[in-house]
Amino acid sequence: MSGNDFIKDRRNPRHLSAGGPSADPLPVDLIPVAGGGLLHRRLFLKSGAVLGSAAALGAAGTFAFATYGEESATEMPPMPPATPPWMKMPGGPFTNYGRPSPHEKKVIRWITSNQSSPGNGVSWTPLQDLEGVITPNGLHFERHHNGVPAIIPDRHRLLIHGLVARPLTFMVDDLLRYPMMSRLCFVECGGNSNAGWNPRPLQARAGHLHGLASCSEWSGVALSVLLDEARIDRSRAKWLYAEGADAAAVGASIPVAKAFDNAFVALYQNGERLRPENGYPMRLLIPGWEGVTHIKWLRRLKAVAQPMMSREETSKYTELVPDGTARQFTFVMDAKSLITAPSLGKKMRGPGLYQITGLAWSGRGRIARVEVSADGGESWAEAELQEP
Amino acid sequence: MSGNDFIKDRRNPRHLSAGGPSADPLPVDLIPVAGGGLLHRRLFLKSGAVLGSAAALGAAGTFAFATYGEESATEMPPMPPATPPWMKMPGGPFTNYGRPSPHEKKVIRWITSNQSSPGNGVSWTPLQDLEGVITPNGLHFERHHNGVPAIIPDRHRLLIHGLVARPLTFMVDDLLRYPMMSRLCFVECGGNSNAGWNPRPLQARAGHLHGLASCSEWSGVALSVLLDEARIDRSRAKWLYAEGADAAAVGASIPVAKAFDNAFVALYQNGERLRPENGYPMRLLIPGWEGVTHIKWLRRLKAVAQPMMSREETSKYTELVPDGTARQFTFVMDAKSLITAPSLGKKMRGPGLYQITGLAWSGRGRIARVEVSADGGESWAEAELQEP
Missing domain, CATH: 3.90.420.10 (Oxidoreductase, molybdopterin-binding domain)
Structure with a gap:
């Protein structure tokens, strides 16, 4: 089996053939790496695509595992139209300064401020909606x-x-x-x-x-x-x-x-x-x-x-x-890691394999390793790091 | 003399003492590194602040030299007010998605499109107004x-x-x-x-x-x-x-x-x-x-x-x-470098030292070295690279 069977087995894309996906058994190389259903993320991304070192401080990365559940056939979606409506008319104009798509209007900072003094508060970066390590300025x-x-x-x-x-x-x-x-x-x-x-x-x-x-x-x-x-x-x-x-x-x-x-x-x-x-x-x-x-x-x-x-x-x-x-004067931000996906508010479309993604950073130096547990700390598996 | 004399000698900041800056001679360690007035950029930035390797493809950096001219006394500016007007009133609200300052409204893409088919054209990133290697999405x-x-x-x-x-x-x-x-x-x-x-x-x-x-x-x-x-x-x-x-x-x-x-x-x-x-x-x-x-x-x-x-x-x-x-099919973008500052449209405030900054990149691999000439290619000096 190739290293991509992990991917092939997920079958979330739509087959053009009639009928649902076949019901292959769990591929033998999908070996759990820790309890709670954690599977290894195959190294199907070319090594050249995993980027080199970043800042000595402020390293951040993504880590990924997959949990495996039962497959279920999904309904056949509509085929892509030969020419969708937006290919039949001239597109919109150039702009001097771009804005996000109106379809992404829910990807915003969440504002929590004191009602009695509205200038005192915070707004939160929607980490669960972002990818990579750069936060867009907005x-x-x-x-x-x-x-x-x-x-x-x-x-x-x-x-x-x-x-x-x-x-x-x-x-x-x-x-x-x-x-x-x-x-x-x-x-x-x-x-x-x-x-x-x-x-x-x-x-x-x-x-x-x-x-x-x-x-x-x-x-x-x-x-x-x-x-x-x-x-x-x-x-x-x-x-x-x-x-x-x-x-x-x-x-x-x-x-x-x-x-x-x-x-x-x-x-x-x-x-x-x-x-x-x-x-x-x-x-x-x-x-x-x-x-x-x-x-x-x-x-x-x-x-x-x-x-x-x-x-x-x-x-x-x-x-x-x-x-x-x-x-007092506890200046340095210590190491922290968190899971950004899956995250509350994101629908998981039925059983299957899901990537677990997160961020890790430290004010004390470069992140060397991130471990993940899915069974309350009984067992741990090492995550793959990606850095910008 | 310390390695910062290059900076100290520029005297562009405003002294609080009465009168203009003193007329020190050219510091002896401001040795030209190439013709046309190119001087070495001192390594006053800590080595830890110069970041490590980036992508194997797509490297970009900044390079810096300084040209030296005659100093001239500048008029004493007004002192900073103890409390500027914006410290005397509550500030503006939190926002779900931020925008640039209205004072930066000239930092925009420059649109050049065909009048007869306005959807066919380009808009240009204002490289002369930006710093670092990330281009903001807008x-x-x-x-x-x-x-x-x-x-x-x-x-x-x-x-x-x-x-x-x-x-x-x-x-x-x-x-x-x-x-x-x-x-x-x-x-x-x-x-x-x-x-x-x-x-x-x-x-x-x-x-x-x-x-x-x-x-x-x-x-x-x-x-x-x-x-x-x-x-x-x-x-x-x-x-x-x-x-x-x-x-x-x-x-x-x-x-x-x-x-x-x-x-x-x-x-x-x-x-x-x-x-x-x-x-x-x-x-x-x-x-x-x-x-x-x-x-x-x-x-x-x-x-x-x-x-x-x-x-x-x-x-x-x-x-x-x-x-x-x-x-046909000449896919790879070859090495290129350019100077982003000084650039046309940017005022140079009188004689003195100016940093020369630019970008370099290549589709064939990592940028190893950038050289700069200020005398039409007669002599060249190596630039300092910074990468994200």
């Missing part, structure tokens, strides 16, 4: 504390001050003259997946549980370049206080060491300038760290000796522990 | 022969027929049950950069000359899987005729060997379902080959012994040579 998750500021870019300034020898302000055009760096990385809200604390697992779509995480190619200017430009006093300045130009003035204290390691001021997301809800015209990107540190609408970086103990690092974005104290 | 170039068909996805079928033992039709939902592959790759129209044939170099923006090339993460089902599913007769079927469901029924003959190598039916682009102008609900992706083979709105794959000699591979998309014959 669906990148949002977390706002007081809505999206309508910044006029020519009137926006980034100020670098505090323990620096040369305080500086930067306009957008100033930053655009610096060498750009690009990096594919995830951004994840520190509060993502909080529903997982529920004592009983919630039945919800993947994106409604874990969709405060998205992945883009970000481009901008290394923070090390800008801090050197301002001649930061590295013997005294151990922290940076970053502040946004939104009405909540969201701020976070960031160790200078991380700023010099790999942080940057992003101006572009997936090739184009930032969207308003993602920090237009400039935001911080702190690879692998919790989202609140990636200050959007960045207006100020103050070099200081100690963290500022602002609202978002004291009463918020800290983790209460049972003794009544709270963990 | 700005991916378009090439239509008779406009964009308004396909109802549930009524669309892909038929695989001809020299196959088991002719099959696939609905979108059928394809979604197959294992997905994802791949970052460019698509480029075979007619891209045709203005380069002009005997005198045209003065135009990078995207107006070369913008029929874009790069996305595409996800879909390997063609090898679908052809095996239909039990293609590989001893007789050497070509596939692929046909689109647009009003022009654009078609192309593709060698079966390439189909089995790394071609796939794409359903997703940068994470979300294809946009209408990029083939919704399904299109071919033929990595590294000319755009016309990536049939959009794919409705039919016919396995045949010989190429079909359709319009788009005979009277069109062939290359006339001086003896009156034409080259």
Whole structure:
């Protein structure tokens, strides 16, 4: 048998021959790899199509297994018409900026905000509807504390001050003259997946549980370049206080060491300038760290000796522990994986083989391996990783 | 001197001290690397931020040098206001699907179509306005022969027929049950950069000359899987005729060997379902080959012994040579590089250092090296590559 029998046996495509698919037995090479019906995903995808390494941080992948059930004959669908109606008339016009198909209007961010303060809330990336690791800009998750500021870019300034020898302000055009760096990385809200604390697992779509995480190619200017430009006093300045130009003035204290390691001021997301809800015209990107540190609408970086103990690092974005104290400055987003398909709200069309797909990422480094269990952790099987 | 003096010397940011920047001489470590004023780009970006390998085909990068001129004092700009107006009022609402800032409304595709048949033409990606290698979906170039068909996805079928033992039709939902592959790759129209044939170099923006090339993460089902599913007769079927469901029924003959190598039916682009102008609900992706083979709105794959000699591979998309014959089936897009910044239409704010940025790609493999000349090819310097 060829390596494609796994596929051939699924018979979900429509045969042109009359009658339903034949009732072949389970192919002998469909050997379970773990309990609960997990089968190995055959390596029918050419090895050349599985892409190489990505970012050292922010790796993400898909993993796939198949569960096997009984086949059932399906009704013969209509044959493809020789010329569907849209081939009989000229098509629609060219557009300066494209939009998704109107038939995909259900693929949207899910907004959950506080009714009494509508600018404070989140919108969730519909992970269950997406493929690959890039999140399209229109669906990148949002977390706002007081809505999206309508910044006029020519009137926006980034100020670098505090323990620096040369305080500086930067306009957008100033930053655009610096060498750009690009990096594919995830951004994840520190509060993502909080529903997982529920004592009983919630039945919800993947994106409604874990969709405060998205992945883009970000481009901008290394923070090390800008801090050197301002001649930061590295013997005294151990922290940076970053502040946004939104009405909540969201701020976070960031160790200078991380700023010099790999942080940057992003101006572009997936090739184009930032969207308003993602920090237009400039935001911080702190690879692998919790989202609140990636200050959007960045207006100020103050070099200081100690963290500022602002609202978002004291009463918020800290983790209460049972003794009544709270963990603070827990910056790194740890390894996480989740299943995006099958997911609640997606119809499974009868028994048969289904691919299990998911995402995995970590702020601590590259994802080396993902294991999956379908029997409550009794047995585990290794997933195939794909990276962009 | 530190490695950042190149940056420090540019002085384009605004000093907070009174008066203009000091008139330091050219730093001694700004050594020209080639004629015409090319200087080396310092390695001030941490090596960890330069990302690893990408696709074997379809590599793209940025390269950077700097030209040095005389500094001039610039007028002191206004200080950043303590609280700009957008910090004094609640921000705008969350949105289900984001859009670019209204201040970026000039960053659009440039449409050039035939007035007498408006559905036949192209729209160009504004390469000079973008950073990184991902093209956002709204700005991916378009090439239509008779406009964009308004396909109802549930009524669309892909038929695989001809020299196959088991002719099959696939609905979108059928394809979604197959294992997905994802791949970052460019698509480029075979007619891209045709203005380069002009005997005198045209003065135009990078995207107006070369913008029929874009790069996305595409996800879909390997063609090898679908052809095996239909039990293609590989001893007789050497070509596939692929046909689109647009009003022009654009078609192309593709060698079966390439189909089995790394071609796939794409359903997703940068994470979300294809946009209408990029083939919704399904299109071919033929990595590294000319755009016309990536049939959009794919409705039919016919396995045949010989190429079909359709319009788009005979009277069109062939290359006339001086003896009156034409080259045919010249599928692979060869290596190309171009400068995206500086580019016509972008103001250069006086003398000083400027980064030179560009893109390079090839359908024949990974880009290993890019060289730049600023003196008409007399001397060359190697560029720094960045990959996603």
